[in-house]
Amino acid sequence: MQTVRVVLSEKEVFKHQNKMVQLKDIRCPSLLFRYSKRNAVNGSFHCLVTENGITTSKVIGPHPVMSIDEARRAANKININNHAEKYKSCGGKRFENLGQLLNWYLRYRQAQVNTKTATLRNITFQIETLLIPHIGCWELGDIRSGNLAEQWLQILQSEFALSTLKGAFQCLKAAINQAERLEFLDVNQLSKLNFSDLTALKVKPKSSRISRLQLDKLQDIIGTLPVPQQTICWLCLGYLTRNQETILAKWVDIDFSRGYWHIPAEHTKTGQEISHPITPNMEKLLRSYRHWQRQNVGRSEYLFPRKKLYKPISASTACHQLQDANNAEFTLHDLRKYGSTYLRDMGVDYYIVERILNHRKTQLDATYIHTSSQKIIRQTLEKWHALILN
Secondary structure, three states: OEEEEEOOOHHHHHHOOOOOEEEEEOOOOOEEEEEOOOOOOOEEEEEEEEEOOEEEEEEEEEEOOOOHHHHHHHHHHHHHHHHHHHHHHHHHHHOOOHHHHHHHHHHHHHOOOOOOHHHHHHHHHHHHHHHHHHHOOOOHHHOOHHHHHHHHHHHHOOOOOHHHHHHHHHHHHHHHHHHHHOOOOOOOOOOOOOHHHOOOOOOOOOOOOOOOOOHHHHHHHHHOOOHHHHHHHHHHHHHOOOHHHHHOOEHHHEEOOOOEEEEOHHHOOOOOOEEEEOOHHHHHHHHHHHHHHHHHOOOOOEOOEOOOOOOEOOHHHHHHHHHHHHOOOOOHHHHHHHHHHHHHHOOOOHHHHHHHHOOOOOHHHHHHOOOOHHHHHHHHHHHHHHHHHO
């Protein structure tokens, strides 16, 4: 039987029915979908498991009783449990050095179904560039604050920003914490150690390149950009959205009838969905842009598609296009910082700005931010959009 590799979805299941194939999920390589011999519409999910060099499959559940997302989570759980069981008896002897532990953690994160590509890219850089080449040969008992401060942090400080090294330290701590939770380690050397214990220097947030720019000057600069770059900038500035949240936007997410731009959880950094109010000024901008796109680019489900229209542009492409268009005067993230600062200077409540930014909410924030805050957010954005778009 032929195996077809796809991003498993209901569309793909329907597309390949009545064919002598089984579907292997690209997002979760251990997940298989096999069609029923009696009814081509139905089938079952299977998880590939390798034991003693022999690969077999275990039935997870029937389709469509079990959804594809549920099957992915089940397959991932089976793999993690098998992995943990295999090494459970090894305790602290499982890893001969820190490099082995970090390589294991990288593979572990790659196996997580819902880990975002950007997150994996960061973890890979931190492990392969900042950690393993410098402390990979350390035995686990060598992981102490003094060693990290003198033999790692002080050496790399001249080459990398302190914020970059803090991210690498957090990655190291996450790897050791995860190994301890899975009972691969007997002792967690970093359980009580923080990055601030290694250095007296404070990690300063990057300042925006346009922080001191007058709003009318910024408006003039954006107004000279090509139409797609203009629209991306107005959305990032108007809603304080992140790059990824903006470029993945679909027209179906723009609900003009109800007056909301819905951003699904899988597109946000925090994993929390958000619905931004579409103000009169923003609605006028978006309708005008949609008309321009259809006339000059073609119909696409995405606001910012690639040339062939069936996929959105990537974050790096959006970044490079903007840099080319504005001579690298600012980035999309600079607009997010500029807008949040401007709103606070206007006297907007801290929690309302945090809600618009879609920062991860604490329990206190979640209590404060309830349904009635949507009215305040809409009023705030109406004033803000009237200021930047008129």
